[in-house]
Amino acid sequence: MVQELKIGIRFKSSEEESQNFWRALIQLLGEKNIPTALIDLSGKDLLFNAISCMQAENRQEVYQTAPRVNAEKCKFCGKCIDYCKHKVVSMQKGSGKILIEPELCTDCGKCYKGCSKKGAIKKHDYLVGLVEWTDRGENVRVFRVAFRKKWLLKKKGLPVLKKHIKGFEVKIYSFDANYCGKSIEKDMDFMFDIKGKEDGDTVLISVLNLMVD
């Protein structure tokens, strides 16, 4: 058994086949005495759906600081829009409402300084993602990583995840490049593709073999 093993799986099969794979794997892992983290980076809740988990036992929320505009005090002059070079602040056509894209904010502070109306624009912590986990048996912990943007998942989600998967000898990731990008895959010791049931069975055996090598 290697000291630490990172396995990535790309699912190109139907959702049902993907879930069947996870159910079978979790059942087989239950017979082994190897602490294993199963991590869903597919953005499709494949793992949580496979274990019929609606509510995780544990969660860590991740926030992003960005401005929030108080419509009762705002003059809708648009100065904060001009000050922001990152296109965080914009004005809705027609209504004139100020819109905020918190994920893009670098917290540089220019928009607050540029606003002449006291209390119209203030810092606010926006919920942008979360890492949730739940245990299945003694040795298996199932994680879901959900973020509003791909780059935010890398920047803020993975450091949080890293803290919680520390100590697990085996980490098995469910990937979808459209959701989490390709760069995380490079960190894996082994990568597998599952395109259908047959692949699923073969990968299942390969994964279990890797865990006893």
Ligand code: SF4
């Ligand atoms: S600069 Fe201040 S008053 Fe003007 S639109 Fe922005 S928040 Fe409103």
Ligand code: SF4
């Ligand atoms: S703090 Fe900076 S980056 Fe964020 S909205 Fe204001 S001007 Fe834009």
